[in-house]
Each structure stands twice: as structure tokens, then as C-alpha cells.
Amino acid sequence: MLETDLIGRLRLSSIPYQSGIVMGATAFMILVIVIVLGSITWYRKWGYLYREWLTTLDHKKIGIMYVIVALVMLLRGFADAVMMRSQQALAFGSARGYLPPQHYDQIFSSHGTIMILFMAMPFLTGLMNVAVPLQIGARDVAFPFMNALSLWLTAISAMLIMISLPIGDFSRAGWSGYPPLSELRYSPTVGVDYWIWALELTGIGSLMTGINFLTTILRMRAPGMTLMRMPMFVWTTACTNILMILAFPVLTIALALLALDRYLGTHFFTAGMGGNLMLYVNLFWMWGHPEVYIVILPAFGVYSEIVPTFAGKPLFGYTSMVYATCAITLISFTVWLHHFFTMGAGPDVNAIFGLATMIIGIPTGVKIFNWLFTMFRGRIVFPTPMLWTLGFIITFTIGGASGVMLALPPANYVLHNSLFVIAHFHNVLIPGTLFGMFAGYTYWFPKALGFRLDERWGVRAFWAWLLGFYFAFMPLYVLGFMGMPRRMEHYTNPAWRPWLEIAAFGVLLILAGIGCQVTQLLVSIRDRAKNIDASGDPWDGRTLEWTVSSPAPVYNFARIPHVHTRDAFSHQKEKGLVHHRPDGFHDIKIPRNTPLAFAVGMLAFGFGFGMVWHIWWLAAITFLLTLVCLIVRGSSDDVEDIVSGAEVERIEKARYRELSAIGADDQSRYAHHQPAHV
Amino acid sequence: MSMSASELQHYLFAPHPEEEEATANASFGFWIYLMSDCILFASLFATFVTLSRSYAGGPTSQEIIHLGHTLEETLVLLCSSVTCGFAMLAMYRRQLRRVLGWLAVTFVLGLTFISLELQEFLSLVAAGHGPTHSGFLSAFFTLVATHGTHVTVGLLWMLVMMAQIAVKGLSEPVQSRLIRFSMFWHFLDIVWVGVFTVVYLNGVL
Amino acid sequence: MLQPSPSGAGRGTFASYITGFVLAVALTLIAFILVMSKALSFAGTTVAIFSAAVVQVVVHLHYFLHLDTSSTERWNVMALLFTGTVLFILVGGSLWIMFNLHDRTMLF
Numbered sequence: 001m002l003e004t005d006l007i008g009r010l011r012l013s014s015i016p017y018q019s020g021i022v023m024g025a026t027a028f029m030i031l032v033i034v035i036v037l038g039s040i041t042w043y044r045k046w047g048y049l050y051r052e053w054l055t056t057l058d059h060k061k062i063g064i065m066y067v068i069v070a071l072v073m074l075l076r077g078f079a080d081a082v083m084m085r086s087q088q089a090l091a092f093g094s095a096r097g098y099l100p101p102q103h104y105d106q107i108f109s110s111h112g113t114i115m116i117l118f119m120a121m122p123f124l125t126g127l128m129n130v131a132v133p134l135q136i137g138a139r140d141v142a143f144p145f146m147n148a149l150s151l152w153l154t155a156i157s158a159m160l161i162m163i164s165l166p167i168g169d170f171s172r173a174g175w176s177g178y179p180p181l182s183e184l185r186y187s188p189t190v191g192v193d194y195w196i197w198a199l200e201l202t203g204i205g206s207l208m209t210g211i212n213f214l215t216t217i218l219r220m221r222a223p224g225m226t227l228m229r230m231p232m233f234v235w236t237t238a239c240t241n242i243l244m245i246l247a248f249p250v251l252t253i254a255l256a257l258l259a260l261d262r263y264l265g266t267h268f269f270t271a272g273m274g275g276n277l278m279l280y281v282n283l284f285w286m287w288g289h290p291e292v293y294i295v296i297l298p299a300f301g302v303y304s305e306i307v308p309t310f311a312g313k314p315l316f317g318y319t320s321m322v323y324a325t326c327a328i329t330l331i332s333f334t335v336w337l338h339h340f341f342t343m344g345a346g347p348d349v350n351a352i353f354g355l356a357t358m359i360i361g362i363p364t365g366v367k368i369f370n371w372l373f374t375m376f377r378g379r380i381v382f383p384t385p386m387l388w389t390l391g392f393i394i395t396f397t398i399g400g401a402s403g404v405m406l407a408l409p410p411a412n413y414v415l416h417n418s419l420f421v422i423a424h425f426h427n428v429l430i431p432g433t434l435f436g437m438f439a440g441y442t443y444w445f446p447k448a449l450g451f452r453l454d455e456r457w458g459v460r461a462f463w464a465w466l467l468g469f470y471f472a473f474m475p476l477y478v479l480g481f482m483g484m485p486r487r488m489e490h491y492t493n494p495a496w497r498p499w500l501e502i503a504a505f506g507v508l509l510i511l512a513g514i515g516c517q518v519t520q521l522l523v524s525i526r527d528r529a530k531n532i533d534a535s536g537d538p539w540d541g542r543t544l545e546w547t548v549s550s551p552a553p554v555y556n557f558a559r560i561p562h563v564h565t566r567d568a569f570s571h572q573k574e575k576g577l578v579h580h581r582p583d584g585f586h587d588i589k590i591p592r593n594t595p596l597a598f599a600v601g602m603l604a605f606g607f608g609f610g611m612v613w614h615i616w617w618l619a620a621i622t623f624l625l626t627l628v629c630l631i632v633r634g635s636s637d638d639v640e641d642i643v644s645g646a647e648v649e650r651i652e653k654a655r656y657r658e659l660s661a662i663g664a665d666d667q668s669r670y671a672h673h674q675p676a677h678v
Numbered sequence: 679m680s681m682s683a684s685e686l687q688h689y690l691f692a693p694h695p696e697e698e699e700a701t702a703n704a705s706f707g708f709w710i711y712l713m714s715d716c717i718l719f720a721s722l723f724a725t726f727v728t729l730s731r732s733y734a735g736g737p738t739s740q741e742i743i744h745l746g747h748t749l750e751e752t753l754v755l756l757c758s759s760v761t762c763g764f765a766m767l768a769m770y771r772r773q774l775r776r777v778l779g780w781l782a783v784t785f786v787l788g789l790t791f792i793s794l795e796l797q798e799f800l801s802l803v804a805a806g807h808g809p810t811h812s813g814f815l816s817a818f819f820t821l822v823a824t825h826g827t828h829v830t831v832g833l834l835w836m837l838v839m840m841a842q843i844a845v846k847g848l849s850e851p852v853q854s855r856l857i858r859f860s861m862f863w864h865f866l867d868i869v870w871v872g873v874f875t876v877v878y879l880n881g882v883l
Numbered sequence: 884m885l886q887p888s889p890s891g892a893g894r895g896t897f898a899s900y901i902t903g904f905v906l907a908v909a910l911t912l913i914a915f916i917l918v919m920s921k922a923l924s925f926a927g928t929t930v931a932i933f934s935a936a937v938v939q940v941v942v943h944l945h946y947f948l949h950l951d952t953s954s955t956e957r958w959n960v961m962a963l964l965f966t967g968t969v970l971f972i973l974v975g976g977s978l979w980i981m982f983n984l985h986d987r988t989m990l991f
Contacts, residue, residue, distance in 0.1 A: 137692075142703045207714055215707040218958060219699065223692045245710060246969050249718035257725065257820065266809050266816035267734065268725065274732030274813025278984050282977055283721060333969050337980060344988045345980055560692040572690075583687050586694050631838055637851045709959050713966040720970045724977040749915050756907055759947055763900040770894060864947040868940050874911075875936040879918045883925055 008615035026166040055593040057144035063129030070123035080111035089504035104489035105172035112175025124298040134545035137222025142215040144591040152601025153205035171195040179269035197608040210244030224563035236301030247290035254283035289336040299436025311378025314676035317370040324363035350409040357407035384458035388439035399427025420480025446533035457520035464513030472506025475499035535664040542570040573670030701854040732813035739881030758787035893949025903946025
């Protein structure tokens with residue numbers, strides 16, 4: 001009975017009831033879902049949820065939802081990390097730990113997949129959504145409906161990954177999914193299919209985000225904001241978008257070809273019949289390398305906002321920062337072979353790609369120096385975002401250096417597939433991307449939600465993370481040199497043991513850090529009345545997003561600003577023109593809410609699930625309904641609402657009363673500001 | 679600051695009403711999407727060339743290609759590109775009937791292209807040379823069929839546009855979508871130039 | 884009435900579409916005839932058909948997609964050039980890598 005197909009190839013035995021860990025995790029997931037859905041019902045918030053969040057096309061809310069996805073998936077991905085570290089600390093010699101290899105393999109596969117694609121990507125996309133339109137003085141992104149579509153495709157792809165836990169299994173082929181292991185013959189279960197469809201669907205979302213934000217940045221800046229007057233975060237967003245647009249199609253193809261092999265029996269990557277395994281590796285990393293720059297550039301952009309703000313000086317070397325960012329963007333397309341130096345290419349090929357890999361470290365170095373020079377002779381203050389930034393500058397540099405070591409093909413031959421590689425990329429991703437996301441989260445949280453995050457718990461979280469990082473990952477460099485390969489669930493070399501135990505201790509510190517962050521969020525929500533951001537400018541900021549209220553009104557700006565320099569808000573502060581009242585208000589068009597984006601997301605989930613479990617009728621129906629939704633949307637002309645001039649005036653006048661009451665109009669408090677006069 | 683009140687207003691705020699740039703933004707965004715599609719096809723081309731000699735004992739490219747058939751397809755698609763252009767010219771002159779007429783011709787030509795391609799595929803499969811028989815055949819079918827799928831999406835888009843024009847006339851949003859459709863259609867003809875050169879002509883040499 | 888030439892979508896004329904069509908047909912026929920008649924050597928034919936393809940793509944871009952050096956088309960041209968550069972790197976790099984691997988490993 002357990003082995004009878006229910007629908008498609010889904011059976012009762014597809015639920016992994018023999019694994020206590022999986023069943024426990026499932027029970028926990030169900031508990032959380034019940035609590036969340038129950039709370040919404042108890043507080044009668046379904047209507048509110050539908051009207052304000054599920055059907056919104058407002059970039060500010062979409063950004064918040066992206067960050068929520070990222071934070072939830074951070075917890076899931078981190079649970080995977082704790083399991084890996086604890087398993088490796090325990091499973092020495094005759095002790096086998098608590099994770100059999102078939103389970104361990106799924107854990108490292110889901111850890112990598114989740115952290116890159118369902119934590120980092122949504123996090124940075126969320127920050128882009130929250131900040132960029134406000135920073136460029138725009139009312140929304142270029143394509144608000146497509147923005148919502150991107151969000152829901154990402155969210156449901158994360159759901160596909162999550163549902164692989166109780167129903168079926170996950171890929172055992174790593175986050176990179178190399179054949180022949182990922183081919184049907186060696187991965188006959190649904191795991192790889194879940195992985196393929198989750199990535200394909202979220203990839204479409206990312207591609208659309210790239211198109212959306214690049215168009216927004218190039219075409220919707222406020223008058224007077226030339227490219228060289230844009231905030232640095234906008235520059236890095238633009239370059240990230242270019243990478244998304246040009247890299248994601250390659251992933252789409254790589255995975256599509258793998259799917260064709262698995263579903264139709266083609267021979268792209270099979271062993272035999274004319275298949276070419278190395279072709280997959282080549283295609284995957286052609287995407288994979290730009291992808292890591294996609295996740296790091298926005299973090300660099302965040303740091304470029306934070307350092308000038310908290311050092312009270314304009315960014316040093318803005319022009320070189322722009323050139324460095326553009327150089328990184330272009331060169332990132334020329335280094336991908338360094339992920340497979342050992343696959344067998346000749347020394348000429350390896351040397352060229354090794355050289356390019358070393359060269360790409362230079363513009364990053366330029367950025368580090370510019371941040372340091374920005375701080376030099378500044379009046380520095382150290383709220384949490386600045387702490388994350390300082391932790392980044394010091395720690396990331398080590399990771400960058402280990403990258404340059406790996407860039408040497410002969411060294412790579414020794415270190416490939418060892419824990420040295422793991423240490424390197426976590427050493428750049430955690431202090432680089434993750435700290436940047438945490439810094440941006442703290443920095444823009446008040447703008448998005450209207451109150452500040454608790455500072456004390458933020459500081460504790462930072463120290464726990466920083467120390468935890470060093471304890472968790474520095475031993476991995478040593479282990480790499482000692483020859484320990486990656487992805488091992490058991491080992492017999494006693495020399496490795498103490499290092500793995502130190503690493504497990506590190507992960508416990510990081511767990512404490514995450515605990516502090518969860519506490520921070522709960523405490524901040526509880527104490528939000530005390531930490532209200534009444535002025536909209538909690539950090540004495542330099543850029544346009546701080547000129548509007550927190551949270552910003554639905555139309556962002558009552559009147560689009562006219563920009564004259566870089567650091568447009570600093571310019572206003574210098575000239576004593578802060579919060580100057582416009583002489584009139586008028587009707588403003590805003591995108592109307594629609595359930596279609598959320599509907600397409602749900603249909604996409606059905607499609608993915610149907611494809612995974614071979615429920616062909618489900619896949620066909622959801623695909624057709626998706627087409628219908630898109631055609632309906634594409635035939636709708638009346639998609640905007642109007643906020644009347646009177647309503648705008650009411651909102652703005654209420655804000656001006658508030659600003660006067662707290663003295664935010666007092667121009668003298670800003671007189672120290674010095675923008676870059678460009 | 680020694681500016682008058684109205685100078686100050688102009689200094690600080692952009693004039694209202696703000697310029698409506700929806701059509702131009704949509705066209706530019708669509709162009710960027712086409713750039714991503716270039717990369718999509720580029721990956722397929724790279725895959726095809728890599729696997730172009732992976733015959734696995736099956737048929738070679740010379741054995742499956744019939745250049746006369748390919749030339750037919752090429753000229754049909756090229757004609758459809760021009761008729762699409764004529765539809766756009768009629769649109770700018772607001773000649774609704776002519777737009778519908780030229781779009782209908784474009785549709786028929788596009789449908790002809792697809793049926794010629796399907797004929798080719800079906801005869802190959804019938805001869806036992808389907809996409810599952812070698813790496814080369816997998817790559818051949820996938821590259822050509824991805825282009826064909828794009829064309830099919832274009833056909834569907836055309837039907838939707840013709841319905842919109844019939845119901846709403848040539849409103850600004852409809853014109854904006856037609857512009858994007860024509861960009862798509864011309865782009866597909868450009869990709870086809872690559873396909874017939876790399877797959878068919880080169881495959882015979 | 885549509886504003887004249889919205890940026891991002893230039894406009895053609897009847898003459899330009901016909902010119903483009905004639906050029907494209909000519910380039911297509913040249914390529915097909917060269918291959919079918921085997922008039923040139925293998926290397927010569929290869930160079931000829933790829934050159935014809937490149938020229939035909941430019942014809943399509945200019946006569947059908949209205950790309951030119953005017954300021955309204957500038958961003959489109961830049962996007963195309965950057966995409967072309969990346970394309971060249973990715974496709975060229977891939978082919979170099981895959982053929983190098985093939986030579987050295989003879990596995991595929």
C-alpha cells in the first residue's frame with residue numbers, strides 16, 4: 001500500500017517516515033505554519049494580509065517580503081550548517097555520528113542551494129527594493145507587476161525546497177549538481193528534480209529583477225541625477241542587474257539540458273551516447289561565477305553607503321569606485337574556469353583564467369582602500385551597521401587573499417575540493433555578503449518599518465557572529481592544508497579532530513548570534529513605540545531616501561526632487577534647505593493592487609510540484625492557467641490608481657507638523673554636512 | 679541662498695506633471711530582455727558546437743540536413759519579418775485594418791515556418807534519429823526547437839495582439855505592446871540567421 | 884497619437900524595410916549557394932558564410948530594429964555591444980575550453 005502511486009509517482013512511501021530527524025523537522029515546520037496561520041486567523045488579519053501584502057505591487061512592501069523570505073531561509077540553511085558541523089565533530093573513527101551519508105549529502109546540497117539562492121539573493125533583492133527607488137528619487141520601479149512576480153516566484157521556489165523535506169527527498173549532488181551523479185541513473189529519486197525546478201523558477205524571478213532594476217536605474221532617476229551623482233548602492237545594484245541579466249540565462253539552459261536528460265532521455269551530459277559531462281561543469285560555472293559577484297556587489301554597495309554616513313564624509317574616490325565596480329562586472333565573465341582548474345584543461349587555458357582571477361582581486365582592493373580613506377579623518381560613530389562593516393573589512397580581506405592563492409592553478413591542484421576552498425568562500429561570503437546584508441538590514445530597517453532595531457542586541461549579535469565565524473572557519477584552512485576533503489560525513493584521521501571540534505564550537509557561537517538577532521527583532525517590535533523613527537532620518541543620512549518619512553508614503557515623494565550634486569540630501573543640509581515645503585501638491589498615479597502576481601506564484605508552485613512528481617495533468621493545467629493570467633494582465637490597460645492631490649497634501653502636512661514638533665526642520669543641526677560637489 | 683521663492687521651488691522640485699515614459703521604458707526593458715535571450719541562445723549554440731561531432735554511432739549532420747528545406751524556412755521567416763515591419767508602419771499611420779491585415783500575413787508565414795520545422799522533426803524521429811539518440815541530436819533538436827518555441831510564443835502573442843486591436847483599437851498601451859512584439863519577431867529572425875549558418879550550412883560542410 | 888519616435892523604438896520607412904529585405908535575401912542566397920555549389924574550399928566557404936551571417940545580422944539590426952548611432956538608440960547599442968562582448972567571451976571561452984579538454988582527455 002505504501003508503494004502504490006497516489007498521483008504521478010507520489011506515494012505514501014515518499015514521506016521519509018523512517019528518518020526521525022526529518023520527521024522532527026517536519027513536525028517543527030508544521031508547528032510554525034500552524035502558529036502563523038493561526039495567529040493571522042485569531043487576529044482576523046486575512047483581509048489585511050490580502051489587501052496590503054499579497055496583492056501589493058509596492059516595491060517597499062515587496063522588499064520587506066523578500067527580506068522575510070531571506071531571514072526564514074537563513075534559519076533553515078543554518079540548521080543544515082549546525083547539523084554538518086556537529087556531525088563532523090562527532091563522526092570520528094568508530095563513531096558514525098547521527099547522519100548517514102545519504103542524509104548528510106542532502107544536507108550539504110540544501111545548505112549551499114538555500115544560502116546562495118534563497119537567502120543571499122532574496123536578501124539583496126529585498127534591499128534593492130527597499131532602497132533603490134527612494135535613492136534615485138523615483139516613485140516605483142519600472143515594472144511593478146513584474147517586481148511582484150519576481151518576489152512570488154522566489155518565495156514559492158523556496159517553498160518547493162522546503163516541501164522536499166516531508167515529501168520526497170532533496171538532491172545529493174551538491175548545490176552545483178554535477179552529472180553523472182545528478183543524472184537519472186545515479187539520482188533516480190525526486191531530489192534533483194526539486195532542485196532543478198526550484199532553481200529554474202527562482203532564476204526567472206532573478207532575471208526579471210535584473211531587467212526591472214536596470215531599466216529603473218537607467219530611465220527613472222530624478223532630474224539632475226546623472227550617473228556620476230547616483231549613490232554607490234545604486235551603481236552596484238545596476239552592475240548586479242547586468243550580471244543577473246547576462247548570467248542567469250546560462251543557468252536556465254544548463255539546468256534545462258539536465259532536465260531534458262532526466263525527463264526525455266537526451267544525451268547532453270550522460271556518460272556515453274555522445275554526452276559530455278564536462279560541458280555541464282563549464283555551463284554551470286559560466287553562471288556560477290557571475291553569481292558570486294551578484295551576491296557580493298550589493299554588499300559592497302551597502303558598505304559604500306554606511307561608511308560615509310557614519311564617518312560623516314563623502315565617499316573617498318567615488319569615480320574609482322565606479323570604475324572598480326564596472327571592472328568587476330566585466331572581468332567576472334572571464335574567470336569561471338577557476339572552479340575547475342583540475343578538470344583537465346591545459347596549462348595555457350588554466351594560466352589565462354588564473355591570471356584573470358588574480359586581476360579581479362585588484363578592483364576589490366581599490367574598494368577596500370577607498371572605504372579606509374573615507375574613514376580617515378572622519379568623525380566616526382559605531383552603531384551596529386558600522387560594526388558589521390568593520391568586521392567585514394578585516395575578515396573579508398583574509399578571504400580575498402585565500403582566493404588569490406586558489407587562483408594559482410598549481411596551488412589549486414593541491415587545494416581543490418579540500419576544506420581550504422570551503423574556508424575561502426565562506427570567508428568571503430559571510431563577512432562579505434552576509435555581514436553586508438545584516439548591515440543593510442539594520443541601516444534601512446527604520447526606513448522600511450518606521451522604527452529602529454534594538455542596538456544592544458545588535459551589538460551582541462555582531463560579536464557572536466564575528467567570533468563565531470573565526471572559530472568556525474579558520475580551522476577549515478588548516479584542515480584544507482592537512483588534506484581533508486569537503487563533504488565528508490565521517491573521517492578516520494585523528495589529526496583533523498581537534499580542528500573540527502573548534503569549528504563546531506564556532507557554529508555554536510554563530511547560533512548564539514542568530515539567537516541575538518531573533519531576540520533583537522522581537523524586542524524591537526515590542527519596544528517599537530520607544531524607537532520610532534519620527535524624522536525619517538535616523539542616521540543623519542546623505543542620500544534621498546532619508547528625506548521622506550519612515551515608512552515612506554505609498555507615492556514615495558510628494559514632489560520628485562531636483563538633484564544638483566552627489567549626496568543629494570547632504571547638499572540640502574549644507575544649503576539649509578531640508579524639508580522645504582513644496583508650493584503645491586497634485587494627483588499621483590500609483591500601481592493598483594492585483595492578485596495576479598500571487599496567483600501566478602501559486603500556479604508556478606503547482607507546476608514545479610507537478611513536474612517533480614510527474615503529475616503531468618497538474619503541470620499542464622497550471623502552465624495554461626499561468627499563461628491565461630499573464631495574457632489577462634498583458635491585456636489590462638487600467639492598472640493604476642490615483643492618490644488625489646488633497647490626500648497627498650493631508651499626508652504631507654501631517655508629516656510637516658511632526659517634523660516641526662521634533663525640531664527636524666532646524667537647519668542648523670545639519671550645517672556640518674559636506675556633500676561631494678559634483 | 680539668495681533665490682526667490684519660485685526659483686527655490688524650481689531648484690528643489692522637478693516640474694509636475696512628470697513625463698510619462700511608460701512606452702519608452704517598456705521598450706527599453708524589453709530590449710534588455712532580448713539581450714538576456716541572446717545569452718540563452720549563445721549557451722545553446724556553445725552546447726551545439728561542443729556536441730556537433732558527438733554522433734555516438736548515429737547519423738552525422740550531413741546525413742540529416744536538407745538545405746533546400748532550410749532555405750524555404752529561412753525565406754518564409756524573412757518575409758514574415760518584413761510583413762511585421764509593414765504592420766508597424768500601418769500602426770504609426772493609425773491604419774487599423776492594415777495593421778490587422780499585415781499581422782495576419784505575418785502569422786500565416788510564421789505558422790508556415792513552424793509547420794516546416796515540425797515536418798523536419800517528425801521525419802527525423804520517424805527515421806529513428808530523434809533527440810535521444812546521440813549528444814549531437816540532443817543538441818540539434820534543442821537549439822532548433824528552442825528557437826521554434828520562441829516563434830510559437832510569438833504566434834500566440836500575435837493572436838492576442840490581433841484580438842486586442844480588434845477590441846480596443848490602437849490605444850497607447852496596445853501600440854506599446856505591438857512595438858515590443860515587433861522587436862521580438864525581428865530578434866527571432868536574427869537568431870535564425872545564426873541557426874541556419876551554424877547548424878545547417880556549417881553542418882553540411 | 885503616439886509621440887514621435889519614443890526612445891527605444893526607432894521607426895522605419897517602407898524603403899528601409901524593402902532595402903533590408905533585399906540585402907538579407909541576397910546574403911542568405913549567397914551563403915546557401917556557396918555551400919550547395921561547393922565553389923570555394925572548406926576554409927573559404929566557412930569564412931564566407933560566417934561573414935555573410937554577421938553582415939546579415941547587422942542588416943537586421945539596422946533596417947528592422949532601427950539601431951543606429953543616434954542619441955535615442957544609444958543605450959540600446961551600448962547594451963548590445965556589452966552583450967556581444969560577453970557573448971564573445973562566453974562562447975569563445977567555452978569553445979576554447981571544451982576543445983582543449985577534448986584534446987587533452989579524449990574522453991568526449
